[in-house]
Amino acid sequence: MSSPGREVVGVDTRQKIEVLGRSAQYDLCGQACGTEASRVRDDLDRWIYPALLPDGKRINLLKILLTNACENDCHYCANRASRNFRRISFTPEELAYTFDQMHRKGLVRGLFLSSGVCNAARTMDRMIATVELVRRRYAFPGYVHLKILPGATFAHVERAVQLANRVSVNLEAPNPERLARIAPPKDFTAHLLQPLRWASRLIAEGQGQRASVSQTTQFVVGAAGETDRELLSTTARLYREVALARVYFSAFQPIVDTPLEDHPPTLPLREHRLYQSDFILRRYGFTFEDLVFDDSGNLPSEADPKLTWAQAHPECFPVEVNRASREELLRIPGIGPTSASRILKLRRQGRFCQLSDLRKVGAVAKRAAPFILLNGKQPPFQLSLW
Numbered sequence: 001m002s003s004p005g006r007e008v009v010g011v012d013t014r015q016k017i018e019v020l021g022r023s024a025q026y027d028l029c030g031q032a033c034g035t036e037a038s039r040v041r042d043d044l045d046r047w048i049y050p051a052l053l054p055d056g057k058r059i060n061l062l063k064i065l066l067t068n069a070c071e072n073d074c075h076y077c078a079n080r081a082s083r084n085f086r087r088i089s090f091t092p093e094e095l096a097y098t099f100d101q102m103h104r105k106g107l108v109r110g111l112f113l114s115s116g117v118c119n120a121a122r123t124m125d126r127m128i129a130t131v132e133l134v135r136r137r138y139a140f141p142g143y144v145h146l147k148i149l150p151g152a153t154f155a156h157v158e159r160a161v162q163l164a165n166r167v168s169v170n171l172e173a174p175n176p177e178r179l180a181r182i183a184p185p186k187d188f189t190a191h192l193l194q195p196l197r198w199a200s201r202l203i204a205e206g207q208g209q210r211a212s213v214s215q216t217t218q219f220v221v222g223a224a225g226e227t228d229r230e231l232l233s234t235t236a237r238l239y240r241e242v243a244l245a246r247v248y249f250s251a252f253q254p255i256v257d258t259p260l261e262d263h264p265p266t267l268p269l270r271e272h273r274l275y276q277s278d279f280i281l282r283r284y285g286f287t288f289e290d291l292v293f294d295d296s297g298n299l300p301s302e303a304d305p306k307l308t309w310a311q312a313h314p315e316c317f318p319v320e321v322n323r324a325s326r327e328e329l330l331r332i333p334g335i336g337p338t339s340a341s342r343i344l345k346l347r348r349q350g351r352f353c354q355l356s357d358l359r360k361v362g363a364v365a366k367r368a369a370p371f372i373l374l375n376g377k378q379p380p381f382q383l384s385l386w
């Protein structure tokens with residue numbers, strides 16, 4: 001076994017893809033782009049992930065680290081400095097060439113590049129050099145998601161925004177106190193929030209050379225003892241202040257030989273409720289103040305956050321579907337943006353009188369029934385939390 005932090009030499013490219021692709025699985029980069037379970041393994045044992053892009057297209061990404069060596073010791077992380085395992089790195093030339101070969105063979109159509117940190121400035125230089133080669137030497141015009149490492153300089157962020165379609169900084173925890181529990185070397189404001197602010201400003205100023213550069217972040221959920229209220233308060237603030245395209249929530253899973261190896265894993269349902277809350281913040285006009293938390297500051301697990309809000313606000317219901325505004329329709333459980341638009345369009349031609357009329361526009365009529373009037377009448381329903 002190699003010593004911690006010592007790089008193994010003489011590792012061939014195929015082995016590097018195997019090891020550094022496996023190490024990259026903890027970074028989320030889009031819907032359906034997640035952990036080992038979602039990967040597609042081709043006949044060359046390469047690490048390829050299907051990912052849904054911001055424009056809705058689904059493509060295969062090479063999701064990879066430049067190196068799994070890291071000088072930091074984040075308590076939850078498989079790549080932390082104190083773990084004793086094999087450390088390897090790509091050179092920028094080697095990784096750019098490998099990506100080009102995979103792209104030419106039609107195996108991947110995009111790149112997601114992250115890395116362990118071996119001197120933040122030097123590692124960012126190498127990551128940017130990799131993407132510059134991909135863009136210039138290999139003339140790749142497609143999708144690149146580039147991770148911005150903690151401690152990156154303004155110049156790194158500026159170049160990243162010019163080169164990539166998407167950039168991201170992993171906040172990992174919702175505030176400085178929580179981050180200090182799980183990643184003591186990282187400064188929440190200086191190392192993480194500041195690069196997000198720089199990227200936000202640069203994107204707003206149109207510094208990106210691609211039409212739609214966007215940025216995201218990721219939290220590891222349940223490692224720092226944080227509540228859902230803390231996570232979603234920061235999430236809502238980030239959407240307001242740094243124009244994030246998405247926030248990703250990654251349920252904590254303990255990793256052997258880390259300080260959190262005996263910490264219980266976070267239930268997938270918690271992650272699911274956070275995503276549901278995030279969705280109604282982004283797409284349904286809900287604010288953080290609308291979200292309902294239990295006494296411990298967490299989202300109730302028994303019902304989704306929109307239903308929980310509706311049950312907590314009986315004064316807002318029932319809503320007459322034939323008269324409600326779009327905003328009022330979006331507050332009704334079972335009615336989403338698409339079905340709300342269809343209701344607004346179709347009710348010009350006739351009244352909604354039956355639950356079957358709602359089903360035809362794609363609403364979940366059974367869920368909406370306790371909260372609506374159809375042509376002045378409450379439809380029959382059975383109470384259900386789901």
Ligand code: SF4
Pocket residue numbers: 070071072073074077078079080081115116117183
């Ligand atoms: S800086 Fe990143 S790679 Fe390094 S230990 Fe922390 S989370 Fe892991």
